[in-house]
Amino acid sequence: MAQDINWFPGHMRKALNETKENLKLVDLVFETCDARIPFSSRNPELDAIIGDKPRIVLLNKADLADPVKTERWIAYFKEQGVYSVALEANRKKGIDKLISLSNTICADMLNKAREKGREGKTIKVMVVGVPNTGKSTLINALCGKKAAVTGNKPGVTRQPKWIRTSAGLDLMDMPGVLWPKIATKRSQLVLTATGAVKAEVTDSTEVAYGAINLLCSLYPDLMSERYKVEIFEGQDEYDRFLEMAKKRGCIMSGGRIDEERFSNLMLDDLRSGRIGRITLEAADKPVED
Ligand SMILES: Nc1nc2c(ncn2[C@@H]2O[C@H](COP(=O)(O)OP(=O)(O)OP(=O)(O)O)[C@@H](O)[C@H]2O)c(=O)[nH]1
Ligand SMILES: [Mg+2]
Secondary structure, three states: OOOOOOOOOHHHHHHHHHHHHHHHHOOEEEEEEEOOOOOOOOOHHHHHHHOOOOEEEEEEOHHHOOHHHHHHHHHHHHHOOOEEEEOEHHHOEOHHHHHHHHHHHOHHHHHHHHHOOOOOOOEEEEEEEOOOOOHHHHHHHHHOOOOOOOOOOOOOOOOOEEEEOOOOEEEEEOOOOOOOOOOOHHHHHHHHHHOOOOHHHOOHHHHHHHHHHHHHHHOHHHHHHHHOOOOOOOOOHHHHHHHHHHHOOOEOOOOOEOHHHHHHHHHHHHHOOOOOOOOOOOOOOOOOO
């Protein structure tokens, strides 16, 4: 991965500080991650800030992830004593489960408020996570209207914002945050490939090349089907990349392969689920390089 990517621009430091300050105002934290990369899309700095505050890890974009692996991740979080829910925020799937789990976790607090005569007490929730994991989409799903701005790129939400829902939750939408030193090249690759890092600061050919090699080892059948090439052990990776680009018609005048155009097409395929349902990190060995 290119050395000069700034994973932690100034506005993210500001958002992280605001997370720390606002945490005292909330009862519960929803931490969104990308179900395709539940290990790499959890921010260790956010994790430290959240500390012991009750939280639910949301495996969002579950529609794009491998369902069997998502089940294993849910079991893994359970073993760790962490609440988690698989979500498809854009289709409102998993929302009812999330509301009922939030009520269960906050039952004591709600009962105490009721005893004191505060009937309408809401659960105050802060929604945090790395960029582009669907925080604002989730908030819109919970309140049934477009109260938060969403977008198919990271860095859409810039300011914390309170949004009231009819489900008994008050939600604070937070800007997505990364952290300064993303430990492994593999984490850097999967975060950029899935779209948590601004496309403008990455080299699309480098990201697509890495993503293709990873996907060919994890999901050879899906890749072979999508890009109409044979995938076999000992294959030259660069030759395979060029062949895929050629099959996709990414050829310039004079016959040269248009690597950049193919890379952008491939990343678009990956980000929008056209390759198939894929999960790039397994719960039984979450740390790999
Ligand atoms: N396939 C799929 N896409 C989703 C899902 N949830 C959100 N998205 C899409 O993901 C993109 C990012 O959604 P946002 O809600 O803006 O993400 P965010 O976490 O608020 O992003 P920042 O504000 O940049 O941190 C949008 O294009 C959404 O439509 C989901 O469950 N499945
Ligand atoms: Mg947002």
